[in-house]
Amino acid sequence: MTLAYPLTDDRTARPASALTEAFDRHGVRMTFARNTEIYAQDDEADQLYQVVRGVVRTSRLTADGRRQVGDFYYVGDLFGLEPGPDHCFAAEALDDCEVIAVRRSTVRAFAGDAALDRAILEAQRLEMERLQEHVVMLGRKSARERVASFLIAIANRTEDGPANLAMGRQDMADYLGLTIETVSRMLTQLQGDAIVEFPSSRRFEVRKWTALEALAA
Amino acid sequence: MTLAYPLTDDRTARPASALTEAFDRHGVRMTFARNTEIYAQDDEADQLYQVVRGVVRTSRLTADGRRQVGDFYYVGDLFGLEPGPDHCFAAEALDDCEVIAVRRSTVRAFAGDAALDRAILEAQRLEMERLQEHVVMLGRKSARERVASFLIAIANRTEDGPANLAMGRQDMADYLGLTIETVSRMLTQLQGDAIVEFPSSRRFEVRKWTALEALAA
DNA sequence: CGGTTAATTGAACGCATTCAACACGAGTGG
DNA sequence: CCACTCGTGTTGAATGCGTTCAATTAACCG
Helix, strand or coil: CCCCCCCCHHHCCCCHHHHHHHHHHHCEEEEECCCCEEECCCCECCEEEEEEECCEEEEEECCCCCEEEEEEECCCCEECCCCCCECCCEEEECCCEEEEEEEHHHHHHCCCCHHHHHHHHHHHHHHHHHHHHHHHHHHHCCHHHHHHHHHHHHHHHCCCCCEECCCCHHHHHHHHCCCHHHHHHHHHHHHHCCCEEEEECCEEEECCHHHHHHHHC | CCCCCCCCHHHCCCCHHHHHHHHHHHCEEEEECCCCEEECCCCECCEEEEEEECCEEEEEECCCCCEEEEEEECCCCEECCCCCCECCCEEEECCCEEEEEEEHHHHHHCCCCHHHHHHHHHHHHHHHHHHHHHHHHHHHCCHHHHHHHHHHHHHHHCCCCCEECCCCHHHHHHHHCCCHHHHHHHHHHHHHCCCEEEEECCEEEECCHHHHHHHHC
């Protein structure tokens, strides 16, 4: 299977690298094809993961089929850390991707590995902050504000040059609590106002940062 | 100042009591009047709290004045634990209430106090689960579903007999990402269908559990 | 009793959804 | 090279859910 949309892997060699070493020391590398499941909703949460290549998304399905995307995890990010005994959200490979999995018991056993400890704490912090931000967005922001906020968040993860949203419109919509049509319309508007530019449907560049930030509320 | 809506304090003497002892051992008791601030948004997060009496709400204000309520904390609950250096949400007393505050440094120093450790871990788990649940609700549920879910959650915290939502409609609305009018309408509907009963505007009893759970989606 | 705040109800509006049609790109095979 | 298909994204028109604005009722407190 070939990658439809190659990732900008220029983020690979960041502070993540030191952490990756720590993970490699205690964990095992695994690869997942596009749209395959890394762990399921209600699976036992006994592993912790770091993304080495590709992008991972967490999501949850309600009984009647509605989907809410929890978050997206890029190269270097840690995911799968839920304090509970099992996962509330499933994790799926958005691209073909590679991750390192570490057992929780291993993490506990090697407690004291300073790099690992710090990273996990930091990841936990990030996780909660993003959840809180997500709540505010879904609870109190308009469609335009949500899309603007999302583009800013994605662009900030990218060094510079055109940013790459690795996901399709459906994933964006399910993250933002909107429909694909609404997302598409908002993107068209932002392009019409020359605030962002989309050379292709998944690549974009911010043209007017202050305007975009103003719209994000 | 008198309590407008006396709380059902029959929850005080639950598993919380053992934990309260642990908290008392290391912390200090404080009281807050209705609608006063316990800590502010962006305050340094150096303390951890347990509710002893009353109800606490966390909330966040956006630049243009929109408010999102994070959660409500009842007797026995722990709040204020955010992994980051400072708080993203403010905490306010909903009622006149009493809390025990423990410094983070104290928590670390006494690490090993099994009761405390377990309680904090458990609180962290609950916190994250509720955040995730909140995200799903705000992202993918209708107004009726949100209100139904909320009533279920509140009723489940109450032993039995009529449950007490200690907060007003505005607080509910800001938690559910709705307006007070919509909340009011949904409540009227639920009463019309004889699914819940409101003897007073803040006291209610569930009459048809299965129907209510079906509506919560 | 009034006076004040909270909650409910009604009517009109608007934002996002729904349903449907169309456009675009990539891959396939004639 | 073109026709065809399939998946994905965009656009349009109509509907509807929740909001907004405004008025009324209820609850609490002096």
